[in-house]
Amino acid sequence: MDELIIRVLEGEASPRQQSELERWRESSGENEERFHEVAGVWRLTGEHREIRAQGPAPSARELLSGGGPSELRPSAGGLSPVREAGRWPLRVAALAAALLLGLGMGHFSARPGGMGVEFHTGAGEMTTATLADGTVVRLAPSSRLRIEQRQGVREVWLEGRAFFSVARDPSRPFIVRGSAGDATVLGTRFDVENRGDDLRLLVLEGRVAVSVPDGDVEVGAGELAEARRGSAPSVTAVSDPEAMVAWLGVFMAFESTPLGQVARELEARLGIQVEFTDPELATRTVSGWFGRDVRDEIVPIICRIAGVQCEVEGSAVRMSP
Template identity: 35%
Template structure:
């Protein structure tokens, strides 16, 4: 079944000023001052609905922090991005929101205003990223512990999800970046004319020309699975090209060969529900979501299949993933317990 939800009219001065969602987002980003925190506290105490809304927007804001929305717009301050996004949001107060059946009941996050604001602001930030000090550093270095992985964005626009006990380091930035990876990582490297990225591992060197791939490098062993595009692996004076749906294998300083992988998703179970997309066609995004969450997605209009998605999902639920993807590519999604139907909006 499906229904429509409408954002209710502002009921107090804080909402009338159009600042409630902005303040919650600022709080999520550790940018709220003491006066703003006090205003939010007072507003939350006014009603259980306010407290529920606060928690939902806070969840969306933290989810959005892990998203990477690729754009080609001018660089502007984050504060200006929020102002522009808020103005856009005020012009589109009603939004179609998909729901699911009752067994069990699962409902998409309904705060469309908050999500539109977050995504609008994120889309206006420059690709280098402005979310954390380690991301914007000139030569960032990421190390995960033995218990959990993490998603990251590099200054050149590369998106990655790192497995447990993994190192990702930028050796050289610029037009021809060089990275070091030890452990397990899934990388999405931007495809740009004249650009190549070199990935160094203890077992060999990988040359990337814009692709998404899974790499495992451990004690002289290298397994590299390509999901999109192609890469070249160089080991012990030999090199081999690995294309989409193929895995290159190296052991003890020698190439063992390239094998066809019939179902690449089966080799990505180590990622859990994490997914990384960079300019990925919507049809491929939905293929991965189908396999990851065991659902059927019906794309009714073939013209929608080539719309592009750039995002990192790091443990979000099926509801959150679908809601965000459908918003980013501006499509209408109708969800039941086991399937999704996707139509053009308007």
């Protein structure tokens, strides 16, 4: 079905095929969710087609089927260098990786009138949504996320808990609304719980403005904001932010995140130790998300996205230009 979706998006489908896709999308919420995932990859391959080195950029078909110009080559001593035949757009490769590594559980529904969609999870369920702007949301158990679909608006409504990796767009702030208050960001990664009168927000990267009826605060990386109706919000520094997002398990999401920060999270989450042969490599950025514990796949994909060579030996990774 992915092939048919791409044919329709590229204007290559016949009227019969277009009707077939429409019927498939309308038959279940899972089908509609898959359509938006594939459409997101297709859209980004079209927006970022430039090539920085020799070798062709992979098409949406190649990305969704796991193809493309990169390859893994074994070497002596059990090391696995990852070599780039061509560097294609970082976000496209990252989103394709997310599709290839799989999604979580959850439920999806379209809102009447086409004004938005809604995701919700039951007890013990989690799911991941990639929004139209590239923002990635990991929805915690017993939570509900409503996504507004209006031109020029980046706004969601949350009841429960979620982790956000927000695509950067200085001209359009991203707003998370809830019964206890709102969070406004330009591009960042944060964990927020908004239930009833209580709001709790932890920032891992960037800055977030929190607005509640009893006051406004700005929260930076490594800080926790807490607010309850009837009292002013408070902000405290957190010594171990990673411990506070343990509910994510092995799920990781990055949005223009420096490779040095990615390395720290690989060590904290998966016990993978990263060594940079050139300090400049730590400043390169990565965008994408990974939803399953597939360590043998995560490291090569990150290396491919960042355009670095990697040698892997056990739980140690050496990154070089």
